[in-house]
Structure formats: C-alpha cells, structure tokens
Amino acid sequence: MRALFVASPMVGHVLPLLALAHAILDAGHDVLLATAADGVDAAEKAGVPAHDVATRFTMGRVFARSVSRHPVRVLRMAAGDTGTEGVGHLFAEVTTRVADGTVALADEWRRISCCTRGSHRPVRSRRPAGEFRRSWSMP
Numbered sequence: 001m002r003a004l005f006v007a008s009p010m011v012g013h014v015l016p017l018l019a020l021a022h023a024i025l026d027a028g029h030d031v032l033l034a035t036a037a038d039g040v041d042a043a044e045k046a047g048v049p050a051h052d053v054a055t056r057f058t059m060g061r062v063f064a065r066s067v068s069r070h071p072v073r074v075l076r077m078a079a080g081d082t083g084t085e086g087v088g089h090l091f092a093e094v095t096t097r098v099a100d101g102t103v104a105l106a107d108e109w110r111r112i113s114c115c116t117r118g119s120h121r122p123v124r125s126r127r128p129a130g131e132f133r134r135s136w137s138m139p
Helices: 013-027 038-046 059-069 071-078 085-109
Strands: 002-006 029-034 048-052 112-117
Touching: 002 013, 002 048, 013 029, 013 038, 029 038, 038 048, 059 085, 071 085, 071 112, 085 112
Parallel strands: 002 029, 002 112, 029 048
Antiparallel strands: none
C-alpha cells in the first residue's frame, strides 16, 4: 500500500499525522507526506519521508500578503478574534501556494490511499488525474 498524507506547511498540522504515518511505515508500506516549509523539516526529523510541494514557501510571506489584501480581517485574527474570516483568507492563500505541487505529487503516485488531517482515514480517489485542479480563494 502507498499512503500519501497532506498537511498544511506548519509543524502543528504535521505532528498529528506522524504517529499514523509511522504505523503504516512499520507495517511495511510506503508513506510520503506532502507539505512545505517547516512541515517538511518536522516530518523528516521524525523519520517520515516528506516532499516539498511549494519550494521557497514561507508563512511570513503568505501572512504578509494576506494582511495586505485583507488587513482588517487578518489582523483581527492575529489579535485573537475568534471569528474565522481571517483564518479563511490566510489558508486560502496557503492552499493556493501548495495545491499545484500537491496535485502533481498525487498524479505521480496515482490511485493511492490519501489521508488528510481532517479525515484520519484512508480514502481511495475515484477521480481521474487532473480533475482536482481549482483555484481556492475567498470573496
């Protein structure tokens, strides 16, 4: 079996996947984690193979771009506002940066089990390669 894990490029999003990834590795299967930036380092330090799907990605640049586009919403989020609009704008920008690299990696692995941070269960893709290409943004 081949398992491709996908996580946002932050340590806090990668760490919850590592125990499951190690269990699959220990069972003798192939595992790869698709992420970027600090996520790649965290996975590799934990002994889980990782692929950088967005070279030169930094959260600082993404945060700055989100602030410049939606200053009030994102800065409220940074100040502790419990609303989700700022987070939505920030992660729309993150997703836009990592989506193409993630889809390209998945195309290489074709017909694999794919786990995301939200589901924590294997899901077999039934869509043809390339059908996932979309642009993520919030109004």
